[in-house]
Amino acid sequence: MTITTAALPMRNTPVAVALGFLTGGVIGASLAAFVVGCVIESVPLCAAAVGLPAAYGLFFFLAGAPRRVREAAVVPRTALAMVESREAVGGEATSDVAVRFDLTVAPDDVPAYRVAFTQNVNLAELPDYRPGVVVVAQYPPDRPWRVRIVKRPTPEWEERVAGARLDPAPGPVLVSEPSESSAVGFVRLLGLLLAAAGVVLLFRADLFDEGTSGKPSVSPSSSASSSSSSSTTVVSSASGTVALGPGQSFLDKGELRKAVGSLARGTDTRAALTVVVQDRLLSVVYAPTGSQAPTFDPDSLPYDRFPALVEEARADLGVGSPQTWQVTVERLTGSLTIRVGVTGPEGRASLDADVQGKVVRRTPAH
Template sequence: MEIYQPSPVPGTIITTGAAPPAQNTPLALARGLLTGGVIGASLAAVVVGAIIEQWQLFVTGLALPAVYGLLCFLASMPRWAREAAIAPCTALAVIESREAVGGEATSDVAVRFVSTVAPDDAPAYRVAFTQKINLADLPDYRPGGVVVVQYPPDRPWRVRIVRRPTPQWEERAACARLDPAPGPALVSEPAEGCAVGFALLLALLLAAAGVVLLFRADLFDEGASAQPPSATQPSASSSSSTTVVSSASGTVTLGPNQSFLDKGVLRKAVASLAKGTDARAALTVVVQDRLLSVVYAPAGSQAPTFDPDSLPYDRFPALVEEARSSLGVGDPQTWQLTVERLTGSLTVRVSVTGAGGAASLEADGDGKVVRRTPAH
């Protein structure tokens, strides 16, 4: 009969009384930084993309963790192959306690074992592990029983019971008597140190802040230009703008320190006017700095119309700026942008006046300038 006693002599395996060292290696820190950056950037991209309605950014935020996970999986495959090629260590272990932790509805039940492992060439140590055991085999693993276990040489906490050991190990387990290792400490996987957690949190915050700062203009414009839905009554007013809607026309007057050249403001104002009328086709759209007027076609009208949603709103500020600065009006005093289809094709006309006289330019439906009339 073989009798094993826990050895007090230090060996290559972590003993029961020693705490595993924290993993603060450069590789662990780099992995923490990269993981935190991916998490922070992904969450911020999803939130910012949804707020500013930029769905490419939203989808990128969703796809980033999946791509990162795939890359980590591929990068880990060589290490897994090397680990699989290393023969595991075989040893005897005495079961100190067992506890079913799940899987009662199936034939296999997850059991948490606390055991003392007694390697032939290293000190005994206590370890806790969970392994699925068939209900019919559960009586074979009683507390105090000796079993054959295996574990990777460099990770003694990954213990697994060998269900069908070789005849030699089966005979040794039947004849052996093992004493539990002293002390309550358990060998476990080394935890990541505080530095890794701090690096992950720092990278998460920096990545999230970077995404928000990168799209801060769109975020602030979204908040500044958001207007409450306009009422369908003839007069609806707010402290920042005044909207008047009828069945055939609509006007919006902005308050101080606002302009229809601000990003997104004109598009939203035109859309709010369309909600107050049954007509969607427009005859003319006239825009000044803080005044918008839209005339809709009456029912049954044969006049040339256009859909206000199809206008090149993103080009309007550039067209106004070009008309004010390059047509020789000197210091421009007023400007007006008019959209119509009186000639059959959509025309965008910008008129400006100043000390040097009046001037205008015309653009097509895509916002491309087709004619310039400088001041005389």
Template sequence: MTITTGPPPKANTPVALARGFLTGGVIGTSLTAFVAGCVIESVPLCVAGVGLPVVHSLLLFLTGAPRRAREAAVPMRTALAMIESLRAVGGESSDVPVRFGLTVAPDDAPAFRVGITQDINLVDLPEYRPRRIVVVQYPQDRPWRAKIVHRPTTDWRDRAAAAGVDSAPLSTMVSKPSGGCVVGFVGLLGLLLGTAGVLLLFRADLFDRDTTARQPAAGPSVSSTSSTTVVSSASGTVALGPGQSFLDKGELRRAVDSLTKGRTTDQALTVVVRERLLSVVFAPTGTEALRFDPGSLPYERFPALVEEARTSLGVRSPQSWQITAERLTGSVTVRVGVTGTEGAASLEANGDGEVVRRTPAH
């Protein structure tokens, strides 16, 4: 016979489903954002990937306060119980976690089985043995949270010493309701959607590759002049079509002008240029971070800087390059990096395009 302790908690309520979906979405979004931020070297994206779970945990804690208050208000029930089995499950300190199998016999309800894990001091461990009668307490609506009372009152201690408890059938075993398959499914769905959303937003930065359009051998060569521009309050990107390059004369300055049109000067935090991808990160309103005017960069010097980095730093077979302009200190720094089979190398130039430091490949 099973005990009656009120209606069991509903695992698949709309609130539980929404919480599972949101948790899955936060996990997928934060992990993907952090990895993507490391790949494209975006500090704000990495910070967002780390901060999102913290905010989510805080919200869950705050929204769960009423439920915890209701659970704390439920009166505790005291009952006698018989130890059916016990097994130490680990621990190297003075308190050892022990898995107990108990038959609990309330005074006004049928007996039932329950499994609990509780820390027992090594000194007291010999006192707990199968068939011994102990005193337990548990919330009336959550009997699976029973705990053995180490120092019961005199009345309960005397009752435990004189009483006998018969073993309850295994069919009366009570346990915490599981979340169910539906909650797991919506959590997985949220994780996949969160991951897909981040990949979709940053697909240009993550999946851009330096490729050359293939043309038929007998046909004339055709160059594409298409480009894709995406601008928001925080950033802007321009992606060129196949056959184009930001090292082409005037191409880079035109792209920067298209991203900064209508904005005030001294607004950029970072400018990153690759073969066919330009990214500009703008300073948020009111921030005190060091910024600069992206239109003031020596774009006419960029092709020569890339050529010098590709030919004079020990990378004999350069495969990719990247230019990063930022103002971490008082002046603007232009860094050109190249990678190849020999490793990576870089050079730094000042705001006028003059090389001030070289780091050859090792």
């Protein structure tokens, strides 16, 4: 059989869909609980918002332990391979350098295939892996993309390498495990929204009674919502969202800045903790009154640069045909960061930009 990326099924099993929904629910519930806890000044709720992701991460780790044990028990397959190309991608300041290899792998019992991966190589050994050199490679039989070059093969394989000659394998390059389907991404977003809405509804009495409860630091919650044939806007003192209708996108000229302006008219504060933009969904989380968290003015962002940043991330970071993109703006580290994340068949990638919209870092798919 020929191994190609098209032959690998997308991760769309019931378990993957359920985990996607659960993960989205944990994220949505944690974020909403933290914001609500800050607004109503509830320490237990804020602590629960922090503890929930930690507990879920521990559960996820323990639940995956049997699978990791099974994968570790699989005997790797050994095969000859030829270096098609190599490129150093990091670690120049140390004795080991991260090198991205493109290999033709030629197993004895199946046709040869192409694979791309990154492996650390000592600088002194780097000339041994020049293009055209035949090497020994190993990979798990059920995960052929996890190839590793064997630096010290057995004498039997050294003899095979000495007299081997391989031809380049045609076809697409296998770079990663099967990507998740759009269904998983959809249910993850659905779980996030439902969980966040559930937390807000659960504490709605505390939120809307806060102005008369005697706590001096929180102003009365104001809410506004409007609907039209083109968009839906929901605003409160804690957050604001704008959802566009079919056929529209926040990459359209002026659409994003107009949406941010509509949110600013519905709240008495302009200090934001985060701004998240997807193709047809804008979410802004506002800082509660008296909060010491790093904030920024959402009106000051370079929205005119967002379409170009998204296009650069989709075209130049090696994710293939992108399925989804997301822009996240925050100041958690002190300086304002605009991060554009994209997901495609070849994996996930991102780029970071500064407050002027100038790209300062790129993280290609791997």
